[in-house]
Amino acid sequence: MPENDKQGLSVVTCTAPVNIAVIKYWGKRDEDLILPINSSLSVTLHQDQLKTTTTVACSRNFQQDRIWLNGKEEDINNPRLQSCLQEIRRFSRKRRNTGDSTSDASSVSHKVHICSVNNFPTAAGLASSASGYACLVYTLSQLFGVESEQLSAVARQGSGSACRSLYGGFVQWKLGTQLDGKDSLAEQVESESYWPELRVLILVVSAEQKSVGSTSGMHTSVETSQLLKYRADVVVPSRMEEMIRVIRERDFPAFGELTMKDSNQFHAICLDTYPPIFYLNNMSHRIISLVHRYNQYYGETRVAYTFDAGPNAVIYTLQDHLPEFVQVVRHFFPPEVNGEEFVKGLTVCSADLSEELKRDINMEPTPKGIRYIISTKVKH
Amino acid sequence: MTDFCKLVNMPENDKQGLSVVTCTAPVNIAVIKYWGKRDEDLILPINSSLSVTLHQDQLKTTTTVACSRNFQQDRIWLNGKEEDINNPRLQSCLQEIRRFSRKRRNTGDSTSDASSVSHKVHICSVNNFPTAAGLASSASGYACLVYTLSQLFGVESEQLSAVARQGSGSACRSLYGGFVQWKLGTQLDGKDSLAEQVESESYWPELRVLILVVSAEQKSVGSTSGMHTSVETSQLLKYRADVVVPSRMEEMIRVIRERDFPAFGELTMKDSNQFHAICLDTYPPIFYLNNMSHRIISLVHRYNQYYGETRVAYTFDAGPNAVIYTLQDHLPEFVQVVRHFFPPEVNGEEFVKGLTVCSADLSEELKRDINMEPTPKGIRYIISTKAGPGPCVVKDPNHHLLGADGLPKKSAISH
Numbered sequence: 001m002p003e004n005d006k007q008g009l010s011v012v013t014c015t016a017p018v019n020i021a022v023i024k025y026w027g028k029r030d031e032d033l034i035l036p037i038n039s040s041l042s043v044t045l046h047q048d049q050l051k052t053t054t055t056v057a058c059s060r061n062f063q064q065d066r067i068w069l070n071g072k073e074e075d076i077n078n079p080r081l082q083s084c085l086q087e088i089r090r091f092s093r094k095r096r097n098t099g100d101s102t103s104d105a106s107s108v109s110h111k112v113h114i115c116s117v118n119n120f121p122t123a124a125g126l127a128s129s130a131s132g133y134a135c136l137v138y139t140l141s142q143l144f145g146v147e148s149e150q151l152s153a154v155a156r157q158g159s160g161s162a163c164r165s166l167y168g169g170f171v172q173w174k175l176g177t178q179l180d181g182k183d184s185l186a187e188q189v190e191s192e193s194y195w196p197e198l199r200v201l202i203l204v205v206s207a208e209q210k211s212v213g214s215t216s217g218m219h220t221s222v223e224t225s226q227l228l229k230y231r232a233d234v235v236v237p238s239r240m241e242e243m244i245r246v247i248r249e250r251d252f253p254a255f256g257e258l259t260m261k262d263s264n265q266f267h268a269i270c271l272d273t274y275p276p277i278f279y280l281n282n283m284s285h286r287i288i289s290l291v292h293r294y295n296q297y298y299g300e301t302r303v304a305y306t307f308d309a310g311p312n313a314v315i316y317t318l319q320d321h322l323p324e325f326v327q328v329v330r331h332f333f334p335p336e337v338n339g340e341e342f343v344k345g346l347t348v349c350s351a352d353l354s355e356e357l358k359r360d361i362n363m364e365p366t367p368k369g370i371r372y373i374i375s376t377k378v379k380h
Numbered sequence: 381m382t383d384f385c386k387l388v389n390m391p392e393n394d395k396q397g398l399s400v401v402t403c404t405a406p407v408n409i410a411v412i413k414y415w416g417k418r419d420e421d422l423i424l425p426i427n428s429s430l431s432v433t434l435h436q437d438q439l440k441t442t443t444t445v446a447c448s449r450n451f452q453q454d455r456i457w458l459n460g461k462e463e464d465i466n467n468p469r470l471q472s473c474l475q476e477i478r479r480f481s482r483k484r485r486n487t488g489d490s491t492s493d494a495s496s497v498s499h500k501v502h503i504c505s506v507n508n509f510p511t512a513a514g515l516a517s518s519a520s521g522y523a524c525l526v527y528t529l530s531q532l533f534g535v536e537s538e539q540l541s542a543v544a545r546q547g548s549g550s551a552c553r554s555l556y557g558g559f560v561q562w563k564l565g566t567q568l569d570g571k572d573s574l575a576e577q578v579e580s581e582s583y584w585p586e587l588r589v590l591i592l593v594v595s596a597e598q599k600s601v602g603s604t605s606g607m608h609t610s611v612e613t614s615q616l617l618k619y620r621a622d623v624v625v626p627s628r629m630e631e632m633i634r635v636i637r638e639r640d641f642p643a644f645g646e647l648t649m650k651d652s653n654q655f656h657a658i659c660l661d662t663y664p665p666i667f668y669l670n671n672m673s674h675r676i677i678s679l680v681h682r683y684n685q686y687y688g689e690t691r692v693a694y695t696f697d698a699g700p701n702a703v704i705y706t707l708q709d710h711l712p713e714f715v716q717v718v719r720h721f722f723p724p725e726v727n728g729e730e731f732v733k734g735l736t737v738c739s740a741d742l743s744e745e746l747k748r749d750i751n752m753e754p755t756p757k758g759i760r761y762i763i764s765t766k767a768g769p770g771p772c773v774v775k776d777p778n779h780h781l782l783g784a785d786g787l788p789k790k791s792a793i794s795h
Contacts, residue, residue, distance in 0.1 A: 227657065230619045261663055268616065268661035274646075275681045276653045282671050292664045 010107060012142045013055040016135035017379045018126065019044045019164045019171065020200070020314045022259040022306060023243050024266040027222045027232060033181040034160045037222065037229075038236040041172045041243050042164045043316070044192065045200060049345040049376035052131040054116040056139045062111035069116050069132070083157040084137055085112070091154070092144035108144050120374070126202065127214070127308060133158030134165030152185035168192045168379045170247050172240065192378040195250050199322050199346075201315040202374040203329065205283045212277050214309045217270065224274040231269060252318055256304030259316060260291070263306040279309050283369045287313045290332055293361045294325065323351035326373065332363055333370040345375040399496060401531045402444040402780050405524035405771035407515060408433045408553045408560065409589070409703045411648040411695060412625060412632050413655040416611040422570040423549045426611065426618075427625040430561045430632050431553045432705070433581065434589060435768030438734040441520040442774070443505040444781035445528045451500035457788050458505050458521075472546040473526055474501075480543070481533035497533050504781040504788045509763070515591065516603070516697060522547030523554030527771040541574035557581040557769035559636050561629065581767040584639050588711050588735075590704040591763040592718065594672045601666050603698045606659065613663040620658060641707055645693030648705060649680075652695040668698050672758045676702045679721055682750045683714065712740035715762065721752055722759040734764040 025040035065076045065085060076082075092108040114136065118128050137155040141148065148166075155162040156173075163186035164171045170191075176184030212220075221228050239262060246254040270277040280288075284307055291305045303317045303325050317325055326348045335342040414429035454465045454474065465471075481497040505524065507517050526544040530537065537555075544551040545562075552574065553560045558581035565573030601609075610617055628651060635643040659666035669677075673696055680694050692706045692714050706714055715737045724731040774780075783789045 226624050227616045227619065227654065230616065230623075234619075235615050257663075261661075264663070264665045265616065265661050268657040271660055272654050272657035274650055274653070276677060278674050285667050288665060 008061070008110075009057060009059040010143060011055060011057045012139050013053065014135055014139040014142060015047055015051045015053045016131050016138055016165050017044045017047050017168070018050040018052075018120075018128070018131045019161065020306065021161065021164070021308070022255075022316075023236060023239055023262050024308075025160055025173065026218045026266055026269060027228055028160070028218065030179075030181065031219070033184075034156050035181045035184050036160060036173065036175055038232040039172060039175040039240050040161070040164070041170065041189065041240060042161070043170055043198075043200065044165065044168045044379040046346075046376045046379045049374055050118075050120050050126065050131070050202075052116060052118050052128060052135040054114065054132075054135040054139045056115075056136075056143050057113045058107050058110050058143055059113075060110050062113060065111050065114075067114040067116070070118060070122060080133070080158045081136075084133065084140070084154055087154040087157060088137065088140040088144060088146055091141075091146045091150050095146065112140070112143070114139075126204075126312065127161075127310070129159040130161040130165045133162035137162070138166065152187075153181065156181075156184065156186075169194060170378075172244070189244055190247055195247070195378065197250075197318045197320070198252075198378055199317055199319050200376045200378070201317070201322075201326065201329075202376070203287060203313040203315060203333075204371045204374065205281070205287075205311040205313070206369065206371050211279055211310055217273070217277050217309060220275075220277070221269055221273040225269050225272040227272045228269050231265060235265065253301040256295075256301040256316060259304045259306050260301075267307065279311065280307060281311045283366070284311045284313060286333075286363070286366055286369065290328070290361065290363060291315070293363065294328060297357055297360045322375070323349040324353065326375070327351045327353050328357070328361070329370065329373065331358065332361070332365050334365055334367045335370065335372070336368050339368075340372060343373045343375055345373075346377065348375050397450070397499075398446060398448040398784065398786065399532060400444060400446045400777075400780050400782060401528050402442065402774040403524055403528040403531060403771055404436055404440045404442045404774060405520050405527055405554050406433045406436050406557070406768055407439040407441075407509075407517070407520045408550065409695065410550065410553070410697070411644075411705075412628055412651050413697075414549055414562065415607045415655055415658060416617055416621060417549070417607065419568075419570065420608070422573075423545050424570045424573050425549060425562065425564055427621040428561060428564040428629045429550070429553070429625075430559065430578065430629060431550070432559055432587075432589065432767050433554065433557045433770065435581075435765050436772075437768070438763055438765035439507075439509050439515065439520070439591075441505060441507050441517060441524040442779070442781065443503065443521075443524040443528045445504075445525075445532050446502045446780075446782045446786045447496050447499050447532055448502075448786060449499050451502060451786060454500050454503075456503040456505070459507065459511065460788065469522070469547045470525075473522065473529070473543055476543040476546060477526065477529040477533060477535055480530075480535045480539050484535060501529070501532070502782055502786045503528075506781060515593075515701065516550075516699075518548040519550040519554045522551035523771060526551070527555065531773055541576075542570065545570075545573065545575075555770055558583060558767055561633070577770075578633055579636060581769055584636070584767065586639075586707045586709070587641075587767055588706055588708050589765045589767070590706070590711075590715065590718075591765070592676060592702040592704060592722075593760045593763065594670070594676075594700040594702070595757065595760055600668055600699055606662070606666050606698060609664075609666070610658055610662040614658050614661040616661045617658050620654060624654065642690040645690040645705060648693045648695050656696065668700065669696060670700045672755070673700045673702060675721075675752070675755055675758065679717070679750065679752060680704070682752065683717060683746075686746055686749045711764070712738040713742065715764070716740045716742050717746070717750070718759065718762065720747065721750070721754050723754055723756045724759065724761070725757050728757075729761060732762045732764055734762075735766065737764050 019042040021042040023041040025036050027037040029035050029037045089108050152163040167188040170189040173186045295301050302321045306314050408431040410431040412430040416426040418424050418426045541552045556577040559578040562575045684690050691710045695703050
């Protein structure tokens with residue numbers, strides 16, 4: 001129960017994770033309800049390294065809803081925010097009316113003050129709308145006493161991929177068939193403890209020009225890409241089945257290959273959009289090249305990349321390969337000397353690279369191409 | 381009349397029984413792309429394609445073929461260097477041409493020297509554009525070879541499509557001028573997978589072409605292996621070939637016949653992008669577009685957006701060079717725009733080669749609206765050209781690349 005004090009102030013604070021899709025969501029069939037054209041699947045990352053923290057306070061003395069994001073007051077009338085607030089209040093009222101409530105009966109009509117921060121920099125280009133909306137919705141639900149099963153739909157209306165951040169481990173967001181979107185929900189495929197050897201690296205690339213935003217980008221793709229419908233109707237359904245299977249079998253080479261293929265296909269759709277959208281830049285290409293050459297050297301998929309709507313790479317690998325691959329990245333993307341800490345997050349053991357490996361990869365090093373790395377794992 | 385023309389076009393014969401023919405053939409740039417084969421030996425494509433043949437004054441391959449009973453073996457020189465005659469594609473072309481020639485002789489329908497086809501040939505070929513420019517020369521090269529051999533051995537032009545195709549798929553489109561389609565065909569033996577002219581080069585005289593030669597970078601994946609990997613691994617490619625391209629081919633033919641530049645331009649850009657999308661959907665992914673290509677694409681879209689219509693269109697093949705299509709009215713301004721946003725080397729080589737382009741001023745408003753940082757020396761130079769005719773015979777014997785001894789003349793070296 002939220003804290004109450006004499007002023008009738010209730011306060012709740014929660015944290016929520018970031019998730020990285022391995023089968024990508026790109027394109028809506030309903031812009032208002034935020035219903036996707038295909039299902040998607042993601043890995044939820046550990047909050048020790050990446051999280052959004054949100055405090056919501058509710059009081060009869062508040063004049064209006066207000067929101068502060070990363071220290072700056074933002075416009076509460078943002079349609080997505082309004083969507084979430086209205087939906088949560090609607091669920092809360094419904095719950096009260098059915099008599100199934102232990103919350104303070106007056107909370108839901110009171111105004112709220114929301115304050116949210118990320119423990120990762122916005123400039124890092126890590127999409128924070130998923131963790132942000134998931135956290136907001138979860139925190140509001142704690143405040144107003146809304147059942148967790150209903151949160152998927154509310155989070156989804158803030159930001160599609162936010163519904164996947166409501167669960168840990170491996171999460172799918174099912175496309176759904178109903179027009180009202182009631183069956184377009186996220187659910188856990190396997191928990192985070194299912195595959196403890198899986199590790200994640202985020203390679204934060206040097207900042208460049210602003211990309212096309214996801215919402216307008218995917219809208220243009222739906223409108224103009226002739227390949228997208230085929231992806232959504234034919235390719236993704238079979239990839240979802242395959243991805244769930246390879247995760248359950250803990251088959252890393254298959255998981256890695258499918259992850260890379262889906263990342264590439266997403267970016268292919270962006271290129272088939274008119275005008276074309278380029279999220280991968282020169283540095284992204286080099287990272288992709290490095291991963292393929294590294295895997296080729298060992299004759300197996302040990303490392304996999306995936307890229308969202310920006311140049312940062314997310315690398316999946318197994319903990320056994322982590323020290324060597326981080327050293328490979330350090331070698332081919334030598335960081336600033338006396339710059340900030342290159343590897344943040346979970347500790348990575350040092351490793352030596354054989355001359356043969358370096359020679360075989362055969363790439364020119366790109367100094368300062370990667371600003372830093374965040375080492376993390378699957379969230380519990 | 382036909383027999384007289386054949387007589388006039390007969391290769392020169394001299395006392396040593398040396399026959400020599402020289403021909404030139406053009407480069408073509410696809411607007412609906414070929415990428416992927418359904419038969420690797422016969423070089424049959426998974427979809428039809430359509431191209432614009434460029435003018436030989438700016439880009440061409442010149443090939444001389446000499447034939448003599450005194451030659452010991454077939455030999456070939458490309459851009460001044462002797463190459464391996466046993467290259468399977470070359471052998472394909474030679475064998476096919478000889479087969480057609482023998483067939484023709486056997487049916488008694490021949491005016492050529494009956495002994496030519498069993499004699500060995502010396503082939504010498506040069507391009508008037510540098511290989512380092514990254515302009516694919518296999519199309520013009522094989523088209524020229526096949527055309528020249530057909531002149532020497534007296535093979536009908538209708539059969540050349542299939543022969544050229546087996547040297548290099550897109551070479552069959554270089555056998556015609558203007559706007560050319562290479563029909564996919566349905567037969568397994570590929571006899572109906574042929575090129576044909578859609579409209580001649582004089583049909584749309586306002587259409588102009590710019591080749592933006594980008595600074596050289598690392599070597600890309602070759603087309604043959606690249607398209608093979610795409611067929612093997614891209615799930616989107618089959619859909620493109622079976623569903624998207626057939627309707628785009630119809631549309632492209634229609635918009636060319638209607639001389640509808642905005643529609644032509646938009647479709648050209650979309651197909652270029654989809655080709656590169658397929659490359660990205662390949663495993664491992666293939667990147668032909670580099671940072672400079674992206675900037676050029678961006679520039680074109682912003683330029684068109686400023687005017688609220690498609691005035692300029694880009695297309696990219698398996699490399700970073702851009703081919704720009706536009707109408708002659710827009711040419712001076714767009715070239716100036718390129719010069720402004722990709723300022724060339726001061727005191728460097730001539731920036732605009734080929735057909736003359738008038739100068740033009742750019743309004744401050746246009747520059748401001750495009751709103752891109754200039755990229756100095758991002759483009760090495762531009763070749764200004766237009767649509768042009770198909771292959772032809774060079775009558776002047778001074779232009780033969782091979783001497784009376786059947787060896788390359790000293791002047792027969794590339795740029």
